[in-house]
Amino acid sequence: MPVTETSRPAGRRPVGPADASAPSAGTPMPPRAKLILLLLCAAQFIIALDFSILNVALPVLGGDLGMGQADLQWAVTAFALPSGGFLLLSGRIADLFGRRRLFLIGLALFTAASVLAALAWSPAAFLAGRALQGLGAAIIVPTGMSLLTTTFTEGPQRERALGISGTVLSLGFTIGMVLGGVLTDALGWRSTMGLLSVAGVAVLAVAPLVLPESRHPERPRLDLPGAVTVTGGLLALIYALSTAAQQGFGRPDVLVTLGAGGVLLAAFVRVESRAAQPLVSLPMLRRRNVAWGNLAGLTTFAMMSTVVFLLTLYLQEVLGLSAFRTGLLFGAQGVVSALAGLVAPKVIGRFGARRTLLAGLLVQAGCTASLLGLGAGTAGWPALIGVSCASVGHLWAIVAYGVTATSGVPDAEQGLATGLVTSSQQVGITLGIPLLSAVASAHTAALRAAGGGSAEALLGGIKLGLGLDAALVAVVALLVAAGLRTARAPRRG
Template structure:
């Protein structure tokens, strides 16, 4: 049955039939709606970054408190992903998706109209909670709507491209809008975009949920959500104050202990939130590890390069935006070609090749200089992003292939958790490392530009090494799994 012929609401115990090999007009519209929602969330991760100093002056927030403008969004958006992914499986993906969009849109209005720090941070936290609903439910709707194979690979390619573009465009758009319209416009555009998607979605999306309704794994939900919240808080705070603070040490330890407790709870639960047998599937485990690393490390490259271009080379926001604009064009092309590359070489080979390409061109950035390097930055980050987009699409295909529709919510919850946690932890982790190195170099007598460049290079070198090592591990792990498959 084609998507055009689907009823607007499916029976509660069924799933929408997969679309035919060629996408119909209705299928394309559904894909546009789902990808637009993912794009808006990715945009929200970065659009406020360059507006923070202006925002702080306007609302009376101290420099030390500005980190909460980012952390207030990151905590709920990363912490509640798995929980809402399972809730959607049980009570309806369409219903939760629309609820998440409504919450995100209202929260964006609150953040736009904020009259003091408390109201602004409340809006940001509610935006994050809405994002935690939108992302897993949107991905579940995508993978249950589009049939496994070329059609789903194409849909995942477009979705992954727009998520990566959203983060990049957010940094450029945020600077332009703040300079011309003020910081409130960065939140206002999210409200307008969210309202647009919310108006279009109900007439296109069909309901889907699991046929049976097992009990919600409350202990698992509490431990995994608490663990992710504590971990994200610790890393975000460490980026500002270092890893030596008592609150960082305590919350980091609590996060690790809660995630260990989560694993114990899931191994004993009759109806677990996360199926450990699923996590033992090599494609799911290695695919999600690759996704987490490729997202974490590429967003870190963009962050460190922004620091380099503006702080070391002293380029204007507009010229900095041009660098990432070229990256955005190549990212779009890479996302469109990724399904063909996967069809030709396979998801595993594409995933490994994409990660290694990302690692090589990140390492090339070690050639940046104090007086010149803009062209190297433009070339390396753009070509590295081609590999990054191939890896994004390939890991999504790898981690969701071969699973029944009833497990797609869980599988896509893991995929989107990898994306969101990766975006959340990469920047604070390596920026904390870079900041510590910059401070040490300044104490040693180095000038501002030289010290900053040294810290950035350290962060980039560690970034490239992590991607390369994980790429090799993924290649070996997936090859062994294929060799032992009966």
């Protein structure tokens, strides 16, 4: 997201938390900085929960609100469209009017929308709440990351903060699966939205007391053509992939919006190459560590979120596990993820960010491939072991790509670099599930049409999705290895 610090005059520092409490490299993190990091991670965690907490509750939700199977995908799409589409625009608006101010607005909107979704009396009311949640998330994520990077200076402190933030985001997605299952079985699906409401109120009560204001010192101009093209392009692309996941790629609206998304994103690249103050700095993407690091980040988030989604279908629809038992299995994975996130900075210190990144991607790919051995008659433990091992590689890749993509970048351009890191996370989570679930759904439908049983056809689609997932991660790992050969991130020891 566009946190543009490139035009700061020599000797001037950005207005914000960095003025008061930015810890320098090699010094302990001050208590106030720890408090800011804790609050921003709490907000990130809530948003990550919302990406997944409804996954295991969708069948129950559909029955309660009278939504058919074909309509349930909109519970996910209604959130994904604004959360991915308005990400870059929200970041630029925050630069203009203040990151703290917009962060609080986004958090208030998200909390109110969660209340609406929890109390929804009809499908339309529920989907409206989900869409507003997505818009709030699109505001919270870029402003929160901007506040984080203006609190911590480049070096070990920022690397640690970015690593913690990325780990929390991944853990939130996984723990959302756990809480979704437990709450749905115990209290009903509405309690999942109620939990988000309560958590939002708690963070909103503390945030004004903790966060100082932060904005770009020279109030950059809004790149309106860039904002329009990228927002429209992302909205069209997300809609097309989400709809194709349930209805296939043959529908006219899918083909039209997919083409429109491609045209708009191509126009965005052309606009950014000529803009005086672009939303995304194309010269920044010419830095090898920035470009390849962000490709790795986008891939690891997109593909790991897809693994969790496909395994949820496998555990519930193929093995017939309840939402509660499915949640418990993913809870065990969450513990492994937490441990991997704690170990990752030490691995980077020992082997360097580049090697850790490549190892993480390859472990994630290999363990995802091991899930291809799952069958309709097996227990849930093999799935748990496979996804937990994949999570270790995923968490290593998360922390390492954040370090890689921001290392060696001048201080004046750190805002742009960290903005791209956050965009990679959010776009990856938003696009991964629709893309591969569309492929899995199409294959499942083909197997059923050929006379296959329902469970066997679903398992075949899931395995195809997992196979493509593992292959994509492995290919990206090889590309990143070649691309970073001459752009190694510095080793921290």
